[in-house]
Amino acid sequence: MKNHRKCVVTFLWVCISSFCFFSCKSEKEGPNKNHDASKPIVLKSFYPNEGGARDKILLDGENFGTDPGKVKVYFNNAKATVISTSGDRIYAIVPRLPGDMPQISVVIGADSVVYKDKFEYHIQAQVSTVTGNGQKNFKPGTLSEAEVYGKYLELDAEGNIFMSWRDGGNPATFGVARINERQNIVTPLIESILTGRILFANGLTVDRVSGMLTAAHESTKEVIFTFDPREAWYPRQRNVKYSTADLNSIVAADLYKNFVTYCPYDGHLYTRYRDGKIAKINPETLEAKIVHQGPYGSQYGQAINPAKPWLLYITLHSNATPTGFRQGISVLDLRDPNGTGGFKRLNAPGGSGFRDGPLADALFNFPKDIKFDNKGNMFVADYDNHCIRMVSADNIVTTVAGQPGTPGYKDGGPVESLFNQPWGVAVNEQGDIYIADWSNARIRKLVIE
Known part of the structure; x- marks a missing residue:
């Protein structure tokens, strides 16, 4: 029976392949018509007018030409895949996460035209559990056996998930671990009981070219500690070299540096102390200097936007001073950290709350870790709203998973999925989001399109 079914499937595949071959061949043999640069591109309509990632769309108009390689289609700033063009109709595939109600533009050579109507983009999301069973402890093993109580996450280009944890278990422990779905493993890189800690780690960072993992000792x-994949991520303590003046300027009572972030723009590491000082570190020589004095306050998250890698984003605690920086998302331009732009808050003031929409109007409730995908979309672990929020590249905030204000544990789509105080987030090269669901003591995975 299995062989019979296999033969039927093979026969159907051959038929479909042959049909595609001859259809494509006959289409290629049709007359080629170039775009006429002396005439305008005319846009008429598109169908369907709503959908999600990977859906097909037909764009009608005039003067497109018949060479799909010369036609570019954008949904806001997200580039669609153009399959074919007949001159008056473009066949394309809707891109992933173009933003809220994107406008569709057609670009051919120096000509660019935008459709008057907007496309209604539907976000599709699915949440699953990677590892952890709800026990607030750390125990290595296979994904089904392991126990995790992670706070912060980071990923490398090879699919390794790095997790920092602290205070979990009895006795309380801290450490950094590696999680790999393909290898079905959770294994510690450094681990100790709290009273004998060597490294007290929070945020982690990876140089995705070299694979080097770095953690800042907060106290x-x-x-800082580095974990080199060429050395099987063996932990090495490294001492940053400040000038005497810079070192003495860091207030001893507020020396806590919870984060370190690799910046591909200039190849340096950036860390921030609770007294508001931001330092730039050369990862090779370890020479460092204070480059900015910002607001006081403990820190929840820190990230670089790969689409604009000179921008450093930071979320601050409810103890931040001035108070206008509390529980918000702020940014610093590293090209001129002491310039007129300075350290500025991006979302609405007002402290704890929930509001989607334009980032300037949006509210969060103890936003913790933040990370970006390669297109510049930011993902926020909105801790006390119990959900995952997305700030699109065009600064629109949406809730992509979890139910605002409703804690719980449930996998599934965006309507039914539940989180309980998510703390850490990380995004891989494909745009999949991993979440340290702290109070559920699990690592979750969010695939969003």
Whole structure:
């Protein structure tokens, strides 16, 4: 029976392949008609007028030409895949996460035209559990056996998930672990009981070219730890070299540096102390200097936008001063950190709350970790709203998973999925989001399109 079914499937595939071959061949043999640069591109309509990622769309108009390689289609700033063009109709595939109600534009050579109507984009999301069983502890093992109580996450280009944890278990422990779905493993890179800690880690960062993982020791001014994949991620303590003046300027009572972030724009690491000082570190020489004095306050998250890698984003605690920076998302332009733009808040003031929409009007409730995909979409672990929020590249905030204000644990789509105080997020090269669902003591995976 299996062989019979296999033969039927093979026969159907051959028929479909042959049909596609001859259809494509006959289409190629049709007359070629170039876009006429002396005449305008005319846009008439598109169908369907709503859909999601990977859906097909037909764009009608005039003067497109018949060479799909010369036609570009954008949904806002997201580039669609153009399959074919007949001169008056373009066949394309809707791109992933173009933003809220995107406008469709057609670009041919120096000509660019925008359809008057907007496309209604439907976000599709699915949440699953990677590892963890709800026990607030760390125990290595296979994904089904392991126990995790992670706070912060980071990913490399090879599919490794790195997790930092602290205070979980009895006795309380801290550490950094590696999680790999393909290898079905959770394994510690550094681990110790709390009273004998070597490294007290929070945010992690990876240089995705070299694979180097770096963690900042939060309670010493100079110490960072590196984990080199060429050395099987063996932990090495490294001491940052400040000038005497810079080192003494860091307030001893507020020396906590919870984060370190690799910046591909200039190849340096950036860290921030609770007294508001931001330092730039050369990862090769370890020479460092203070480059900015910002607002006081403990920190929840820090990230670089790969689409604009000179922008450093930071979320601050409810103890931030001035108060206008509390529980918000702020940004610093590293090209001129002490310039007129300075350290500025991006979302609405007002502290704890929930509001989607334009980023300037949006509210969060203890936003913790933040990370970006390669297109510049930011994902926020909105801790006390119990959900995952997205800030699109065009600064529109939407809730992509979890139910605002409703804690719980449930996998599934955006309507039914539940989180309980999500803390950490990380995004891989394909745009999949991993979440340290802290109070559920699990690592979750969000595939969003």
